[in-house]
């Protein structure tokens with residue numbers, strides 16, 4: 053592999069005195085799909101726009117293919133973008149939209165048409181080339197936008213919440229589609245999303261952003277299984293916050309069990325436990341009480357209280373019929389290394 | 399009942415609209431002694447000033463429209479892309495010409511220019527800047543509506559990220575999507591200039607509306623006939639413009 057396709061080095065961005073990006077560093081590896089995941093307003097779009105060249109960093113450097121592009125205009129960066137809003141040129145057909153960037157490059161008309169046709173086929177819209185954007189569904193428009201961005205063979209593809217305007221079914225379909233096309237073409241891609249499921253299911257690596265910084269960068273399973281902070285743990289997936297005490301040996305007493313933690317903190321704390329990391333058995337002598345159940349599809353959530361603390365336990369839906377509101381149960385955490393927060397649970 | 403009412407209102411409105419028009423037509427194309435005739439019209443049209451002054455007005459209309467578009471499209475582009483917070487101010491400013499009466503405008507201009515550049519007002523083309531100011535509120539509004547109807551920022555950024563420079567983006571992306579708004583703006587500007595009388599007479603320029611008014615004094619029949627034809631001409635223009643603006647796009651290929 054040659055140089056890293058995209059690098060952000062100590063990039064700072066302020067808007068009217070308010071710091072939106074606080075010196076972020078990021079290396080996007082060649083051919084990977086990296087998701088920028090974070091809550092609304094944390095600076096994801098800003099980071100993307102700085103890579104694209106629509107926004108200028110106040111400090112730091114942006115490198116594309118090892119070259120400092122801080123002073124290169126957006127039109128010369130060779131970066132493809134798919135926007136959240138529908139961005140097809142309304143006066144051009146799907147095929148003409150895809151061919152636009154090729155025309156800019158001065159490709160002769162026949163080659164443009166041929167290439168545009170191939171790209172539309174790649175995104176499954178070979179039949180729709182003559183249609184205008186207003187004649188296409190939202191999902192189809194985003195596919196054309198994807199084909200249009202791929203047409204100019206960008207060194208980096210940036211996707212800013214490209215699916216957020218679509219309904220759940222189409223979104224799911226397009227996730228797979230984008231992933232497939234991205235793998236096929238092999239373009240290094242940065243996907244911005246605030247949807248953790250989208251990030252975990254699509255990305256090779258996820259960069260979790262929080263208040264203008266990266267809280268953690270890692271593979272989806274690292275992010276999910278070993279979150280670096282309680283913010284990451286609770287933003288990615290669901291966690292129960294349960295009161296715990298850590299003794300001088302570093303053993304954590306939580307839910308009546310004793311577990312280990314790598315935290316150096318001692319004394320009162322809050323343990324973060326995922327609903328699927330808790331085991332639950334019916335037990336008339338149990339110290340937890342079922343308050344309700346919620347069917348979520350393949351899994352069912354059993355809501356229980358344990359000494360006034362609400363706790364959610366996820367079980368396969370097939371086994372959920374053993375529990376109903378008012379039952380006494382025993383819950384046991386089944387994890388090696390508990391993540392704890394210093395503050396005691398409220 | 400409501401259907402009857404609707405029809406009645408429609409018929410009434412049509413009558414109110416058509417009666418003066420038909421009357422003018424009858425008056426313009428007939429003489430008390432000879433009956434139906436084109437003589438008054440032909441008389442007026444053969445007047446050498448007819449052609450000159452019509453041509454003058456058409457030229458003024460064209461120049462005014464081009465100047466107004468050339469002035470406002472870049473301005474609005476800049477405002478929408480870079481300074482959206484200034485849009486309300488710009489909009490308020492754009493209606494100012496409506497509250498300044500033509501007489502005040504001319505007197506001010508007279509005082510200023512006769513003192514500074516005496517030659518300026520003697521050229522007919524000196525009307526163009528005044529007309530641009532007059533049409534400003536209408537042209538501004540039509541264009542602004544066009545800008546608001548598209549997601550300008552996203553389209554410009556999409557074009558830019560595909561490698562296009564600002565000129566190409568303007569010509570290939572922005573202007574095509576403003577076509578309908580530009581047509582409306584042009585139509586308003588052209589009709590306004592073709593009907594503008596006050597400024598032209600006050601500044602002593604012989605335009606088509608001035609010709610119409612003078613003809614009205616010598617030959618009321620000819621003036622009526624011309625007025626009807628002018629109206630029809632404007633209508634044709636209007637239809638042509640709106641047809642062009644609505645040209646179906648479906649089925650077009652690369």
Ligand SMILES: Nc1ncnc2c1ncn2[C@@H]1O[C@H](COP(=O)(O)OP(=O)(O)OP(=O)(O)O)[C@@H](O)[C@H]1O
Pocket residue numbers: 067068072090091092093094095096097098099246
């Ligand atoms: N042009 C701008 N001028 C002023 N403030 C801005 C500008 N663009 C973004 N901001 C602010 O910077 C912060 C980060 O914005 P950004 O759009 O990057 O967030 P985001 O993570 O993409 O959020 P979302 O998920 O809602 O899209 C926000 O508080 C926003 O209000």
Ligand SMILES: [Mg+2]
Pocket residue numbers: 096097098
């Ligand atoms: Mg955003």
